[in-house]
Amino acid sequence: MLTVMPDSRRKFLQTGAAVAAGLIGTQLVRSEASRQQSETNNPGAQASSLQQGPAAPVQVPRMKFGSVEISRLVLGVNPMYGFAHFNENYSRTMAEWYTQERVCEVLHHANSFGINAFNYVTWKRSREDLTRFIGEGGQMHLIAQVTARDDVAELIRDLKPLAVHRQGEVVDVAFREGKMNAVREWCKRVRDLGVMVGVGTHKPEVIALVEEQGWDVDFYAGCVYNRTRTVDEWKKVLGGEDLEMPREIYLRSDPARMYAVMRQTSKPCFAFKILAAGRLENRGVEYAFRTAFQSIKSSDGVFVGMFPRFKDEVKENAEIVQRILKQG
Numbered sequence: 001m002l003t004v005m006p007d008s009r010r011k012f013l014q015t016g017a018a019v020a021a022g023l024i025g026t027q028l029v030r031s032e033a034s035r036q037q038s039e040t041n042n043p044g045a046q047a048s049s050l051q052q053g054p055a056a057p058v059q060v061p062r063m064k065f066g067s068v069e070i071s072r073l074v075l076g077v078n079p080m081y082g083f084a085h086f087n088e089n090y091s092r093t094m095a096e097w098y099t100q101e102r103v104c105e106v107l108h109h110a111n112s113f114g115i116n117a118f119n120y121v122t123w124k125r126s127r128e129d130l131t132r133f134i135g136e137g138g139q140m141h142l143i144a145q146v147t148a149r150d151d152v153a154e155l156i157r158d159l160k161p162l163a164v165h166r167q168g169e170v171v172d173v174a175f176r177e178g179k180m181n182a183v184r185e186w187c188k189r190v191r192d193l194g195v196m197v198g199v200g201t202h203k204p205e206v207i208a209l210v211e212e213q214g215w216d217v218d219f220y221a222g223c224v225y226n227r228t229r230t231v232d233e234w235k236k237v238l239g240g241e242d243l244e245m246p247r248e249i250y251l252r253s254d255p256a257r258m259y260a261v262m263r264q265t266s267k268p269c270f271a272f273k274i275l276a277a278g279r280l281e282n283r284g285v286e287y288a289f290r291t292a293f294q295s296i297k298s299s300d301g302v303f304v305g306m307f308p309r310f311k312d313e314v315k316e317n318a319e320i321v322q323r324i325l326k327q328g
Contacts, residue, residue, distance in 0.1 A: 058318050063299055070301070071301070072293075072321065073301065073302060077118070077305065080094075080098045080129075081094075081095060082098075086277060108138050110314050111140070117162070119144075121145040142159060143161065143303075144161040164196070168200035168202050171206060172201055187199065188216065199217055202227055208264075219270065220267060223273045224258040231246050248277075255292075259296060274288050274292045286320050
């Protein structure tokens with residue numbers, strides 16, 4: 001069942017959508033051939049494909065977030081632990097490629113391009129990977145997702161993140177079930193733990209609700225594709241049609257809705273899944289980045305997961321973001 005919005009929240013969303021509609025309009029060490037040959041001869045090889053080194057000429061521009069400055073391009077976590085948001089084969093491919101060594105290599109490589117923030121989540125060996133990265137001299141401000149299974153006090157004590165946010169999957173369930181007061185109480189408890197606190201979601205309506213009710217939060221993390229619609233909601237959107245994968249459908253018209261709400265709040269926002277979980281063709285990647293940064297505020301950033309299995313996505317994304325933001 002769809003939630004009925006108060007007129008004030010509907011006006012908030014509609015006004016923002018109109019604004020958004022007007023706005024949207026180090027190096028690889030081995031060659032691709034040698035990499036493929038090496039992995040063909042030894043599929044389990046852990047050889048490095050990314051070089052750690054000094055700062056790259058390209059540096060991602062930064063934004064003020066709390067008491068520090070962080071890169072407006074924040075490294076996403078999903079590919080590192082097999083959350084492809086596509087199918088099981090792709091998820092397993094990501095998880096198998098991303099050994100601990102490669103996780104650390106990509107984190108260091110991101111550092112070299114000025115990416116100094118990481119959207120961490122506790123999953124399997126993620127704490128061990130982070131410990132190794134820090135032990136090797138790496139530095140990342142953590143903006144941590146907090147899942148339903150996490151002990152947030154323990155996470156803050158052990159990892160000392162810059163900020164935490166209630167994971168969007170958890171928040172969206174609460175929104176659907178009419179239990180947003182529980183999320184608000186969680187935010188109040190986190191505030192007492194001394195870190196920045198935020199709300200994650202895949203639904204523009206959630207941010208509109210939190211803004212309308214004046215919650216004491218510092219930021220939002222919003223998926224630009226509403227991938228947590230229920231089966232009934234999808235049927236309403238698609239005229240009664242059934243879907244094979246209702247959790248992984250990406251509508252091209254969705255991002256404008258989320259970007260609109262982000263522009264309506266004065267709080268910092270982080271847009272995520274701006275590349276539709278890898279569904280965009282190569283030529284669409286820069287357009288998606290450009291759309292994102294033209295549609296959000298100068299105090300906002302993006303979370304982007306990277307899977308540099310076949311090309312240096314870290315370098316490519318950093319160059320795109322620097323180019324777009326320098327152009328203004």
